Amino acid sequence: MTPIPLGMVGGGAGAFIGGIHRIAARMDGQFALVAGALSSDPARARASAEELGIARSYVSYEDMAVAEAARPDGIRAVSIVTPNHLHAGPAIAFLNAGIHVICDKPLAATQEQAQAIAQAAEASGARFFLTHNYCALPLVREARALVAEGAIGRLRLVQVEYLQGWLADPADGKQAEWRTDPARAGAGAIGDIGTHAWQLAQFVTGETPEALSAELSSIVPGRPIDDDARIALRYASGARGGIWASQVAVGCENRLTLRLFGSDGALEWAQETPERLIHTPKNQPPRILTRAQDRSQSFRTPPGHPEGYLEGFANLYSDIAAVIRGDDRHAERIPGLQDGLSGMAFLRAAQVSSRHDGQWTKVTP
Amino acid sequence: MTPIPLGMVGGGAGAFIGGIHRIAARMDGQFALVAGALSSDPARARASAEELGIARSYVSYEDMAVAEAARPDGIRAVSIVTPNHLHAGPAIAFLNAGIHVICDKPLAATQEQAQAIAQAAEASGARFFLTHNYCALPLVREARALVAEGAIGRLRLVQVEYLQGWLADPADGKQAEWRTDPARAGAGAIGDIGTHAWQLAQFVTGETPEALSAELSSIVPGRPIDDDARIALRYASGARGGIWASQVAVGCENRLTLRLFGSDGALEWAQETPERLIHTPKNQPPRILTRAQDRSQSFRTPPGHPEGYLEGFANLYSDIAAVIRGDDRHAERIPGLQDGLSGMAFLRAAQVSSRHDGQWTKVTP
Amino acid sequence: MTPIPLGMVGGGAGAFIGGIHRIAARMDGQFALVAGALSSDPARARASAEELGIARSYVSYEDMAVAEAARPDGIRAVSIVTPNHLHAGPAIAFLNAGIHVICDKPLAATQEQAQAIAQAAEASGARFFLTHNYCALPLVREARALVAEGAIGRLRLVQVEYLQGWLADPADGKQAEWRTDPARAGAGAIGDIGTHAWQLAQFVTGETPEALSAELSSIVPGRPIDDDARIALRYASGARGGIWASQVAVGCENRLTLRLFGSDGALEWAQETPERLIHTPKNQPPRILTRAQDRSQSFRTPPGHPEGYLEGFANLYSDIAAVIRGDDRHAERIPGLQDGLSGMAFLRAAQVSSRHDGQWTKVTP
Amino acid sequence: MTPIPLGMVGGGAGAFIGGIHRIAARMDGQFALVAGALSSDPARARASAEELGIARSYVSYEDMAVAEAARPDGIRAVSIVTPNHLHAGPAIAFLNAGIHVICDKPLAATQEQAQAIAQAAEASGARFFLTHNYCALPLVREARALVAEGAIGRLRLVQVEYLQGWLADPADGKQAEWRTDPARAGAGAIGDIGTHAWQLAQFVTGETPEALSAELSSIVPGRPIDDDARIALRYASGARGGIWASQVAVGCENRLTLRLFGSDGALEWAQETPERLIHTPKNQPPRILTRAQDRSQSFRTPPGHPEGYLEGFANLYSDIAAVIRGDDRHAERIPGLQDGLSGMAFLRAAQVSSRHDGQWTKVTP
Structure with a gap:
């Protein structure tokens, strides 16, 4: 090959x-x-x-x-x-x-x-x-499959958090510099990591919130861009949700977590321990799913041999390679233009809402 | 005696x-x-x-x-x-x-x-x-002492969650019945458990939010009272926070958690593993504090011999006994009328805000 | 009453x-x-x-x-x-x-x-x-019920550890004093905590090892009694096991853990998080059992409201009260003379084996 | 390049x-x-x-x-x-x-x-x-550095476990086949994974046990080779230790864990969550070290972006590339012939000891 x-x-x-x-x-x-x-x-x-x-x-x-x-x-x-x-x-x-x-x-x-x-x-x-890389991790793909086949019933509550602490002080370094410059970044925490949270929830649930209420804050004095974002979400289905993205959460390294509660069960996943997905069917004990249960087969090693961030990225590249070679079987799970436009709509709505003191704002792609 | x-x-x-x-x-x-x-x-x-x-x-x-x-x-x-x-x-x-x-x-x-x-x-x-019992647990008291002595610096972010799943279905049983009846309960999840969250944050941080934006929902169709509450908080100090209280979070038993992020460190505590408090000083590794570090000495057994919910309640009763016997040394850590009035102000503000589509509302005791 | x-x-x-x-x-x-x-x-x-x-x-x-x-x-x-x-x-x-x-x-x-x-x-x-108190904790009782009904199949491997660190230095204090005096304690770590480990394994598995090979050590220089004990176990059924009891495991508070592996599943329990029992049926994901699954109903509060060490002790006292009042239904789950004699046989065999350089020694009650 | x-x-x-x-x-x-x-x-x-x-x-x-x-x-x-x-x-x-x-x-x-x-x-x-890959993981390297600089004082207790469950049933598949054939594998669990455990302990502690007592078992009926190995270790320094390697521990995927207790502290690490090293200085709370504390800089991404099994292997290959290119700075941390010979001595001693009913046997390279 x-x-x-x-x-x-x-x-x-x-x-x-x-x-x-x-x-x-x-x-x-x-x-x-x-x-x-x-x-x-x-x-x-x-x-x-x-x-x-x-x-x-x-x-x-x-x-x-x-x-x-x-x-x-x-x-x-x-x-x-x-x-x-x-x-x-x-x-x-x-x-x-x-x-x-x-x-x-x-x-x-x-x-x-x-x-x-x-x-x-x-x-x-x-x-x-x-490259929304997190959605290419095996247990995230399994989570999506579980939701799609009804394992948690009708979606009721969504909570996604993406907490980092690396901007807890006034920025220094090349990375911090452009990411806190409105002209180059366009948005702060909400753009850099909030869009990951938005896409992850969308990818796994298959639903897109119709409106949001946002509180974007610059916690570090003098920072010209948001470094903390709290967003409440309303879904057309009646589900409710929240996104919390922060880059001033001291001590958090890259704490992206997803929690879903439905009428018949719950799912819980954390990026820092990506090889574990907790599935709790209603009235049953929680089950710790690992790659042994991943039906997407998005891995290179047996379960128990940790794969992580780089392998998730590589999963995307492998899927892309297949598409380029003409095999579209997994094309639908690769994020693309629609994810990008949806993320931009999210950013826009959040910035508008926050400027209007948290007014509920439609998310229109 | x-x-x-x-x-x-x-x-x-x-x-x-x-x-x-x-x-x-x-x-x-x-x-x-x-x-x-x-x-x-x-x-x-x-x-x-x-x-x-x-x-x-x-x-x-x-x-x-x-x-x-x-x-x-x-x-x-x-x-x-x-x-x-x-x-x-x-x-x-x-x-x-x-x-x-x-x-x-x-x-x-x-x-x-x-x-x-x-x-x-x-x-x-x-x-x-x-009897806000959770604030009498030893590591909660230690958390409060740490905040008071500046261990996390200036408070920036507060997140309290209280998630239960026992009302995920239309209620049955004596407990569920009165707790979902507006006339007898006065409020739903926000009253039953949201007030615990509010009091806990206040007890540990020593700060009270000045305004909030609330989204109270009745997730279970036909329920006449809120069973899910998401509330954004603004502190006069510039800190930001959130409370999420839900009784339809399937699979959650009694998941009360507190997270605080300050300018110099973070604290993290969870009621279901109450004998562990994670303290992360800025730029240092997280430390797992146990009762070995609890300076309030609110316990009966050496660390590693789990004490929990009932012992927390008993801590309150013991402190109350001391006060009744004339020893006021620990009186200030027993919740009382002010906590109760503050909780009522929280409830009222949340209900008003929610009725006005999440409008930011002052919390006035 | x-x-x-x-x-x-x-x-x-x-x-x-x-x-x-x-x-x-x-x-x-x-x-x-x-x-x-x-x-x-x-x-x-x-x-x-x-x-x-x-x-x-x-x-x-x-x-x-x-x-x-x-x-x-x-x-x-x-x-x-x-x-x-x-x-x-x-x-x-x-x-x-x-x-x-x-x-x-x-x-x-x-x-x-x-x-x-x-x-x-x-x-x-x-x-x-x-009062072997640990066997009265709800999830330990549930573990025993699971083993008895075949949830892990035929027992193959047993591992019990009881690690403490409080004797890591030459002893001081009343507690340390008599516990490290051969005349008053009779045995060191193996008597004080090793017997708990022995009884716990026996209680949950329903099997008693027929022979053991022991290495009792005095890790702290000059200590006249064992403070670390490693014991290999052979069961008549062909199962193999181990007990590790130590009081010089710095940083461990009261880390009693039990792991069982059978032909059809596994169980894992830890005293410091007593309200969680991990049950892994073969070829299925692990399930986190809580008191919601405890069929012995050995508790006072709903799941998620931590009960622990004191409540375990109280479970024994309540069962004993019932027996004294003439209700023998739960008599078989209260440890008594046979557990005591078995523990003494264990001590004796371990001390003999250790004196003979770990020679395999029959455990004869 | x-x-x-x-x-x-x-x-x-x-x-x-x-x-x-x-x-x-x-x-x-x-x-x-x-x-x-x-x-x-x-x-x-x-x-x-x-x-x-x-x-x-x-x-x-x-x-x-x-x-x-x-x-x-x-x-x-x-x-x-x-x-x-x-x-x-x-x-x-x-x-x-x-x-x-x-x-x-x-x-x-x-x-x-x-x-x-x-x-x-x-x-x-x-x-x-x-390619003893596990010793190339960043937190394992950090553990070694901590031991070398005295962070846990004088070594007292070592416990390494390597538990898998994939051979819990009579073997099938190409992998299982040769690994359970004495002629091709030379040894069972003790060779396949026990040698990893041996090398890991040696790498991190810098000490080699002088004698061992082994119990090698074939738990699955009819298996011609060991599938469970329990080994007690004696160090010349007076330290005591144990290795437990099993391939019939149902539900365990690749559970390699290392625990060290010294006169002044403890270290704890688990391969399935490799990016976390727990360091407990005596009389202080445990600290959760991450790659933020890894001074070997054995990684490609910031802390919180999980690297794992493959990256550990790649760390070895990168160090080997440097040596081949003439840079010997990190040569000492790449396992080689001495590790291999030591592993063979371990295998030999364990097999001899087990054949002699667990007799303490010198480990002579």
Whole structure:
């Protein structure tokens, strides 16, 4: 099986998420990273490509899109791992060039950028994927299957939390810098991690809240962007829910948790112990599901051999590889444009609601 | 040391909380239960008293208050363990008779009843105690001490949850019946367990939210009272918080949890594993505190010998006994009238906010 | 219901286990402590009795046995809470006087004492109970029921651990003193906590090992008695097992755990989280059983309201009260003479094996 | 940075550990798998190589060693992932050819094979690595550092358990088949997983037991090899320990746990939650260490983004790559020949002791 030639935009020295995408692409041997526009700084782009053994280094992603599309051995997909406000440019360029796009989340920094990506995606023959990695973890997929087959009955209560503590002090460091800059990030905690929470709930429950009431706060004095977000949710079905995303929850590392309560049972999952899903059928004891119960078979090792964050990312890349090779069986479980637009609608509604003192606001994609 | 003669109103056959109070009163040998008006049904009152070996059985609590006050060996305190709407009557009668009152929470079913109790308490030489039992658990007391001495710095985020699943279906049973009847309970989940959450946060943090936005829901179709309550909190200090109280969270038994995040650390505690308090100083690993670290010494056994719900209740009764015997050293940690009035203000604000679609509402005691 | 008049031998000021027995006797209102020989020091005996409100204080347990047996309102049962080497004397005196004996474990400090107790018990019309309290916890009783009904199939592996850290340093304090004195304790960790482990395994599995290989160590330099015991077990059925009891396991408070693996499933229980029993049927996910699944109904509160160490003790006292009142339905689940003799046989075999460099040694009661 | 050319012996279709080694080699981009003798069946060898995109497929590992050593672009290292009794042949061939060997554990099926490997390794200029993967996990490395710097004081008690349940029934499947065949495996549970436990304890404590007493059992009727092993350990320092390795512990997936108790503290770690290390300094609360405290920096992602089994393996491969590239800084933390010989000595002593009814037996490498 020949690896699929892959490119990357962003992800030069000092970047975080680019390295993650590279490991994910490499893990199952499905991709070969052969081209990159790793930095807008030509010297750094070249040095990074060399360091990483990437054959073809570009300074401009526009040039890269054109050149790669023209090569017989050109890349068939590109990973976009730039800050949020720089997703739209390359995404559109590669989509226009007919090259599949694997874009980091959230979709964009503004609604305009998001719409432009959507239009390019609709016009293109290439596919657009959005790396909401958590939904590719095996027990999350099993949770979704359980909900779909009625294991918890009718959905009643949803609670998703995504708590981090790394921004508990005024920011320092490259990562903190752009993520707390409204112009580049578009949103704070709610964009960076709140969109993961939103997508996770949607992925597992199959339902989208119709309205929300949000309280976005800047807990650290002087921070120009939200670092704590509490959002109440109403579903058309009558279900109620909540999202709490915070980056000032001291001591929390990456505490993303999902709890669902239905008329006939409950599910509970935590990202930091991802290989365990607690399923409580009504009036029965809780059951600790592991990968032994994962019917999606999203793993490489027997249960009890912990797989985690990187393997979740790699699950996405493997599913994407299958789609690129023409196998669409698992296409529906890969997040994409709709997830991205839904996330943008969530962001917008939350920001509007918060500006209006928590007024209940429709979520309109 | 002679046990303090104690009376009880309510708590006849089939009652729940009365039995709990009796065990708590008995555990440390500080009280002797000698009189009761256990039921408004004379036959049941008599039979219950006999079954329990209670020497003096009354049909009417008014008679009991008068008679006991007149006896040289009369009761010095009375436990009131009736449904919420029947707290005010006996509380006032015994306060007026100069007998100390140990009243189950919440204070009352209506604001009028609460005010009447407050007036009686102020006029009386006797004391009024409210059994918010969770705040008497050793690690909760230690948590409070830690916050007070600055272990988590300035308070930023508060999250209290109280999740139960026992009302996930349309109610049946004596307990469910009155607790879901607006006339007798005054409020649903928010009164029955939400007030515990409110008091717990207040007890540990020493701060009271100034405003809230509430979403009270009746998740089970046809239920005339809230069974799920989500409340966002704003503190004058700038801190933000949330309370989630639910009685339809299938699979949850009595999941009361408290999480606090401050500028310098975090605390985390869960009622179902009450002998563990997680303290995370900023930039340090979490520490699992046990009773080995409890400086309040609120226990009977060495750490590792689990004490729990009943011992928490008994801690209150022991502290109350000390006060009755004239030792006020621990009086400040016993919940009382102010906690009760604060709880009523919380209920009122939450109900108002919810009726106004979650409008932010001041909490005014 | 009139409380049963109870006496106590030992348990004066500064004692540990006496206070526990008193709370257990009091908790469910079944006993009234009315007589005591609380200390061999007359002044301390009197002061302790006064402090505790015990009506009749004796200096000598022999006098007490005779006097109480002669009174029409005399005690019907006595709790013996002296150090191990002082169990036999009072036990025999009260058994001879026809008064039921509730004796702390282990049965005695020597085999001779144990045999003497056994003879007295057989000759007496009164009953002999041994307070192996852990086996009275609700989930332990449920575990036993599950094993008995075949939930784990044929027993294959047993592992019981009882780890404490309080003797990690050379001993100080009254408790440590007699427990590390061979003359008074008879055995070290293996007697103090190893016998609990032995009894627990036996109670739950219904099987008794036929041979053992022991390594008893004195880890703290200069300690004249074992403080760490590792014992391998062979069952006649072919099952294999192990007991590890240590009092130098720094950081462990009272970590008694039981694990059973059978041909069709597994059970796992830990004393420090006593209200949870993990049952894993073969090829199925683990189930977290709580008191919601306890069919022995050994509790006072709904599941989720933690009961623990004291309530376990109280469960024994309540079962004993029932037997004294003539209700033998639960008699078989109360530990007694056979458990005591079995524990002594275990001690003896372990000490012999250890002296012979771990040679496999028959356990002969 | 050019990837190091790597070969593989074993690991054809249906094999387990070969796939793990391939992922580990790929994850950090340090190796390129270019040659293989994947199966002794020529057709399967070829098909597997094709499927995996391995350029040069050999039928015989002897031919492969010679041919690759002769090529200018030949492999510099080879991964040996055959069953235990087939380690020695290829290991010796490649060592003789001057090619570094990365060998799966245990070292061999017999003492003779082990000695032959040792001689070849000593004679060769190439290095020999043994993939005891668990010791490469970040918190295990941190545990070792803590012990080395005295965080738990003088070592007193060691307990390592490795419990699996997958052989609870008479074996079926390719994996079970060779692992329960004495001729091919050399030992049962004690070889397959007991050696991991032995090495882990040794790695973290820096001490090697001087004698052991073993009870090897075949719990499943008719199994020709041990499936449960209980071993008591004596250290020259006076410390005591135990290893329990079982493959019939129903419901256990891969439960490898390590507990150490010293004169000044304790450490506790479990493979199934590998990103947490509990450190309890004497008389202080337990601290939950995460990768935030790992000073070995053995990871790719921030703490809270679970890394696990595959990443541990990849840590070994990355350290090996560094050594191959001439950087020996981390060489001492890569398990190798000494670990292998020690493991064989452990196996031998355990088998001898068990045959002599648990007689204490010296462990002589």
